[in-house]
Amino acid sequence: VAAFTPPPLPSDDKRWKIVAGTMRKNGFARHALIETLHTVQSSFGYLDNDAIRFVAKSLRVPLSQAYGVVTFYHYFSLKPPGKHTMTICTGTACYIKGTDLLVAKAEQHLGIPKGETTADGQISLMTARCVGACGRAPVALTDGELQGHMSGEQMLAQLERWAVE
Amino acid sequence: MTNEELEKIAESVRAERAKYDHEINVCMGTGCLSQHSDKMKEELVKAVEASGKKAFVRRTGCMGLCAAGPLVLIDPEETLYQHVQASDAPRIAASLGGEPVAALQCNLREHFDQQVHVVLENSGHIDPEKIDDYISRDGYKALVKALTEMTPNDVIQQITDSGLRGRGGGGYPTGLKWGTVAKAAGSLKYVICNGDEGDPGAFMDRSVLESDPQRVLEGMLIAAYAIGASKGYVYVRAEYPLAVARLTNCLRDARRRGLLGNNICNTSFNFDVEIRLGAGAFVCGEETALISSIEGRRGTPKPRPPYPAVSGLWGKPTLINNVETFANIAPIIRKGGKWFAAMGSERSKGTKVFALTGKITNTGLIEVPMGISLRTIIEEIGGGVPDGHTFKAVQTGGPSGGCLPTEMLDLGVSYDSLLKVGAMMGSGGMIVMDDTSCMVNVARFFIEFCMTESCGKCVPCRAGTAQMHTLLTRICAGTGTMDDLELLIELCDTVKETSLCGLGQTAPNPVLSTLKYFKNEYLEHILHKRCPAGVCNIAAVPAAKPEPAEVLA
Numbered sequence: 001v002a003a004f005t006p007p008p009l010p011s012d013d014k015r016w017k018i019v020a021g022t023m024r025k026n027g028f029a030r031h032a033l034i035e036t037l038h039t040v041q042s043s044f045g046y047l048d049n050d051a052i053r054f055v056a057k058s059l060r061v062p063l064s065q066a067y068g069v070v071t072f073y074h075y076f077s078l079k080p081p082g083k084h085t086m087t088i089c090t091g092t093a094c095y096i097k098g099t100d101l102l103v104a105k106a107e108q109h110l111g112i113p114k115g116e117t118t119a120d121g122q123i124s125l126m127t128a129r130c131v132g133a134c135g136r137a138p139v140a141l142t143d144g145e146l147q148g149h150m151s152g153e154q155m156l157a158q159l160e161r162w163a164v165e
Numbered sequence: 166m167t168n169e170e171l172e173k174i175a176e177s178v179r180a181e182r183a184k185y186d187h188e189i190n191v192c193m194g195t196g197c198l199s200q201h202s203d204k205m206k207e208e209l210v211k212a213v214e215a216s217g218k219k220a221f222v223r224r225t226g227c228m229g230l231c232a233a234g235p236l237v238l239i240d241p242e243e244t245l246y247q248h249v250q251a252s253d254a255p256r257i258a259a260s261l262g263g264e265p266v267a268a269l270q271c272n273l274r275e276h277f278d279q280q281v282h283v284v285l286e287n288s289g290h291i292d293p294e295k296i297d298d299y300i301s302r303d304g305y306k307a308l309v310k311a312l313t314e315m316t317p318n319d320v321i322q323q324i325t326d327s328g329l330r331g332r333g334g335g336g337y338p339t340g341l342k343w344g345t346v347a348k349a350a351g352s353l354k355y356v357i358c359n360g361d362e363g364d365p366g367a368f369m370d371r372s373v374l375e376s377d378p379q380r381v382l383e384g385m386l387i388a389a390y391a392i393g394a395s396k397g398y399v400y401v402r403a404e405y406p407l408a409v410a411r412l413t414n415c416l417r418d419a420r421r422r423g424l425l426g427n428n429i430c431n432t433s434f435n436f437d438v439e440i441r442l443g444a445g446a447f448v449c450g451e452e453t454a455l456i457s458s459i460e461g462r463r464g465t466p467k468p469r470p471p472y473p474a475v476s477g478l479w480g481k482p483t484l485i486n487n488v489e490t491f492a493n494i495a496p497i498i499r500k501g502g503k504w505f506a507a508m509g510s511e512r513s514k515g516t517k518v519f520a521l522t523g524k525i526t527n528t529g530l531i532e533v534p535m536g537i538s539l540r541t542i543i544e545e546i547g548g549g550v551p552d553g554h555t556f557k558a559v560q561t562g563g564p565s566g567g568c569l570p571t572e573m574l575d576l577g578v579s580y581d582s583l584l585k586v587g588a589m590m591g592s593g594g595m596i597v598m599d600d601t602s603c604m605v606n607v608a609r610f611f612i613e614f615c616m617t618e619s620c621g622k623c624v625p626c627r628a629g630t631a632q633m634h635t636l637l638t639r640i641c642a643g644t645g646t647m648d649d650l651e652l653l654i655e656l657c658d659t660v661k662e663t664s665l666c667g668l669g670q671t672a673p674n675p676v677l678s679t680l681k682y683f684k685n686e687y688l689e690h691i692l693h694k695r696c697p698a699g700v701c702n703i704a705a706v707p708a709a710k711p712e713p714a715e716v717l718a
Binding site for chain 2: 029030031032033034035037038061065068069072073074075076090091092093095096097128129130131132133134135136137145146147148
C-alpha cells in the first residue's frame with residue numbers, strides 16, 4: 001500500500017498551514033474531522049465549500065460525511081459572519097427573563113431574521129443555546145464579549161453604533 | 166509523586182502564604198469576569214502595593230453567588246464583598262486589618278449556611294490555573310492513596326459503598342458502572358468525561374471545570390486506575406472557551422508534575438487525557454451520541470445494548486461519567502465511602518450542585534445535601550422571588566424535566582422523589598418562574614428546543630416533537646381546540662414510549678408536567694382565548710369563530 005500523501009494546500013494563505021497543522025497533529029486520522037473543522041472555523045470564521053473539500057480529501061473522509069457533520073452541528077457556519085456579531089442567548093433562564101422580546105426587537109431593527117447577516121455585511125444576528133452565564137440573564141454576546149442583564153435599549157444602542165463602525 | 170512530595174509542595178505553598186497577613190480572593194468565573202473582575206483585580210494589586218499592607222491578591226474560580234458579582238473574599242477574616250468595582254480597590258485595601266467596608270459587605274448568611282460544599286470545596290479558595298494551590302488543599306492525595314494502598318477492586322468497592330449516583334441526570338449507580346467496565350474483556354479501555362452541558366439554564370459543569378479542573382482530572386485518573394484504562398477524553402462544549410483554556414492548562418501542569426503520562430507516581434500506571442470540543446449539539450450529552458462525536462461523526466445515538474461499558478469508543482469498553490461525578494471521586498477515596506453515604510437521603514447520597522436561576526433573588530450556584538426541600542432551596546438559599554411577584558413554578562431537569570407548582574415545594578430533592586412527581590433531577594438546572602410566566606408558553610419553549618435539537622435519526626422524536634410544537638403554538642395563539650389538546654396528550658405518550666434515546670423519551674415531560682399541574686392555563690387559552698399571565702399575544706388573533714373541527718369531532 002502506497003503511503004498517503006495529503007493534497008496540497010488550496011492557496012498560500014497562511015491560515016491553511018494552521019489547518020494542516022491540526023491534521024498532522026492527529027496523524028491525519030479520520031476521527032480528527034471535527035477538530036479540524038473547528039480549526040478552519042476559528043481561522044477563517046466560517047466553512048466554505050473549498051475548505052470542506054480540502055479537509056475531507058486530506059482526512060480521506062467521504063465528502064458527504066464531512067458535509068453531514070458540518071450541517072449537523074450548530075457551531076459550524078457555512079456563511080461568512082458580518083463585521084460584528086450580536087449573539088443573544090435563548091437558554092431557559094434568559095427566556096424566563098424575556099429574551100424572546102430582545103430577539104424580536106433586534107430582528108425588527110435590523111430587518112433580518114435571526115441567523116442572518118445584514119446586506120451591507122456589518123452585523124450578524126445570532127442566537128445561542130445557553131452560554132452558561134444564567135446568573136446574569138438575560139445575556140448577549142457582543143462580538144464574543146459577554147454582557148449580562150441586557151436591556152432592549154442597551155442592545156439597540158449597540159446595534160446603532162455597529163451600523164456605522 | 167509520593168505523599169511526601171505532595172506534602173512538600175503543600176508546605177511550600179503554605180510558607181508562601183504565611184508571608185502575607187491577608188488573602189484577597191477575586192472571583193474570576195465567567196459571571197464576574199463579564200463584569201470586568203480582571204481589571205478590578207489589577208486595581209486591587211496596585212492599591213495593596215500603595216497601601217504597603219501585606220496582602221496577596223489571588224484569582225479564583227466561581228464563588229457561587231453570581232447575582233452579587235463581582236465578588237471579593239478576604240481571608241482569614243472571611244469578609245465577602247459584593248458588586249465590587251475597580252474604583253473600590255483603594256477602599257478595600259485601606260480597610261485590611263481594620264473595620265470592613267460596610268457599603269460593599271455581603272451579608273447573606275442564610276444563603277451560605279444551608280449549603281454543604283464537597284464538589285465546590287475548593288471553588289473560590291484556589292487559583293484554578295495553579296496546580297500547587299490544588300495540592301495544598303489535599304489535592305492528588307486520593308490518587309496516591311489509590312495507586313499505592315488500594316487495588317482497583319478496593320477503589321470500586323469504596324465508590325459502591327458511597328452510594329454515589331451519576332450526576333449527569335440519569336442517576337445510575339457509579340460503582341456499578343465502574344464494576345461493569347472493569348469486568349469487560351479487552352486490554353484497551355477508555356474513560357470519558359462528559360462536559361457537554363447542553364441543558365439550557367444549567368452551568369454547574371462549566372463552573373466546576375473553570376474553578377477546579379484538577380479535581381475532575383484526579384477523578385478521571387482514579388477511575389482509569391480502577392477500570393484499567395490508559396486513555397481518556399474530556400468532551401467540553403466549544404461555547405465554554407474559559408473552561409477549555411483552564412482545562413488545557415490543567416492537563417499541561419499535571420503532565421509536568423508527572424501526574425499524567427507514563428508511570429504515574431512511580432507505578433506502572435499509565436494514563437493520558439485529550440480534550441475534545443463539542444460543536445453545539447444538545448443530543449451529544451447522550452453517551453452513545455457523544456461517542457459518535459468523538460469518533461468525528463454526526464452525533465446520533467445508537468440503540469443500547471450494547472452499552473458503552475461493553476462496547477463504546479471504537480468498540481472498546483468505555484466509562485462515561487459526568488464532570489460532577491468525577492469531581493466527587495477524590496473526596497470519597499480520601500475520606501471513605503461511608504463518609505459520603507452519611508450525607509443525603511436514603512437512596513440518593515451525598516450532595517448535588519444546582520444552578521439556581523430565573524425569577525429568584527440570589528441567582529447562582531449552590532451545593533446542598535440530597536433530600537433538602539425545594540422550599541429551603543428557593544425561599545432560604547435563593548432568597549425568594551423578587552419584586553413583589555409570587556412564586557408559580559420551579560423547573561428542574563431542563564428540557565427533560567418538569568415544572569413543579571407551589572404544592573410540591575415541601576418535596577425533598579432526590580432522584581426518585583423528583584421522578585415520582587413527573588420531573589427529574591437532570592444535570593442540576595433549577596429555574597424559578599413567577600406569575601409573569603405562562604406555563605403553556607414554557608412548554609412550547611422546551612418543545613421548540615427539543616424539536617430543533619432532535620438529531621433526526623428516529624421518527625417519533627423528529628416528527629413527533631415538530632407536531633407537538635405546532636399544536637402548542639396553536640394553543641398559545643388562541644386558535645387551539647380541545648381536540649388539539651387530546652392529540653397533544655396522545656403524542657406525548659407515543660414520543661415517550663417509542664423514541665430511540667433519552668432526548669425523545671423525555672421531551673414530552675415539560676408538556677406532561679405542566680398539563681398535570683397547570684391544566685387550567687391550557688383550558689384558559691383554548692376555551693376563553695385568554696393568557697392568564699399575559700405572555701401569549703392572543704389579542705392579535707381575530708375574535709374566535711366556532712371551530713369546524715370541534716363540530717366534526
